[in-house]
Amino acid sequence: MKSIAVIDSGSGGLTVANKLFDRLPGERIIYVGDHGNCPYGNKTEKEIREAVYGVIRFLGRFELKLLVVACNTATALMLDDIRKMLDFPVIGVIEPGAEMAAGATRNGKVGVIATRRTAESHMYQKMITDKLPGVSVFEQACPKLVGFLESDENREAEIASELELNLAPLRAADVDTLVMGCTHYPLAENQILKSWGAGVSLIDPARGTAERAYEALKEKGELSGGTPEEHLFYTTGDAVEFSEKVKKWTPILRPVVRPVTD
CATH class of the missing domain: 3.40.50.1860 (Rossmann fold)
Incomplete structure (x- = not known):
């Protein structure tokens, strides 16, 4: 098989x-x-x-x-x-996530949280703008989040702190759609929504x-x-x-x- x-x-x-x-x-x-x-x-x-x-x-x-x-x-x-x-x-996983984000945004402002390497590649920005010209894409690296999520210890306090630090610039940019640009991040979906508050479309490229x-x-x-x-x-x-x-x-x-x- x-x-x-x-x-x-x-x-x-x-x-x-x-x-x-x-x-x-x-x-x-x-x-x-x-x-x-x-x-x-x-x-x-x-x-x-x-x-x-x-x-x-x-x-x-x-x-x-x-x-x-x-x-x-x-x-x-x-x-x-x-x-x-x-x-x-x-x-x-990037192109499917980009397509979902382009279809979800209402105000043309999309945020992406990702690892440092993914953020530096600007692949989400390229693919989202290819699918929706004129959209503004704000990419934010969360360098510590994967380590916290992979840990066998309870790292909820560190996760909350890391999210608060890295989501703040995206909230300030008034994004209405947020892409979880790392497959680990859906493991923290509830914490992300809690940190963000109401009013964001959360995209899981999976x-x-x-x-x-x-x-x-x-x-x-x-x-x-x-x-x-x-x-x-x-x-x-x-x-x-x-x-x-x-x-x-x-x-x-x-x-x-x-x-x-x-």
């Missing part, structure tokens, strides 16, 4: 996997979290490329029909390069990404029916710790979690 692969710098891509479970219930998902190199957003471009290429080499042992690059940073830096390497569809995956498989005639026996979860970090995150953040109560091996 051919599978869908989902790759991310850590556990954040589980938010994308959840949308794939909902939209494509007949598909087997193979998830790879590169926890050993997380977070990507604070690394150099060379380090990110080496890490992602390593994950893709590992996936070469599986029979795949589609790859979802769930990491915004990897999508921004190297989506086109990854597509050239593979002979099946590769979907990133929803649009799952829809694109569905359309790509439908076009190729490769949609699977039935129910897959299991989904597989791999990590370059601690498999026990990742297993607990999978159980906490997905509907999979008894996940098959394994370490990435050469």
Whole structure:
């Protein structure tokens, strides 16, 4: 059975996997979290490329029909390069999120919170303005947020402080639509809404990404029916710790979690 692969710098891509479970219930998902190199957003471009290429080499042992690059940073830096390497569809998360934001804004002012690397790439700005000329896009890096969300400790106070600091300029810019430009950020959706207050459309690109995956498989005639026996979860970090995150953040109560091996 051919599978869908989902790759991310850590556990954040589980938010994308959840949308794939909902939209494509007949598909087997193979998830790879590169926890050993997380977070990507604070690394150099060379380090990110080496890490992602390593994950893709590992996936070469599986029979795949589609790859979802769930990491915004990897999508921004190297989506086109990854597509050239593979002979099946590769979907990133930025364009679906940009499309959703362009369709949601009422006042033409869109905010994007992201890792430093994603913000510096300005890919959200480019894609949103391509889809809605004249829109103003304000990108804000939140460099500490991924680390707080990946932590096994209770970091709610730090998360609240980081959000208050980084959302303030976007509120001041009067944005009415806010893109969560990192797959980890939906894990803090309630805190984001609490920090922002009323009156913002919060965009989770995972929803649009799952829809694109569905359309790509439908076009190729490769949609699977039935129910897959299991989904597989791999990590370059601690498999026990990742297993607990999978159980906490997905509907999979008894996940098959394994370490990435050469």
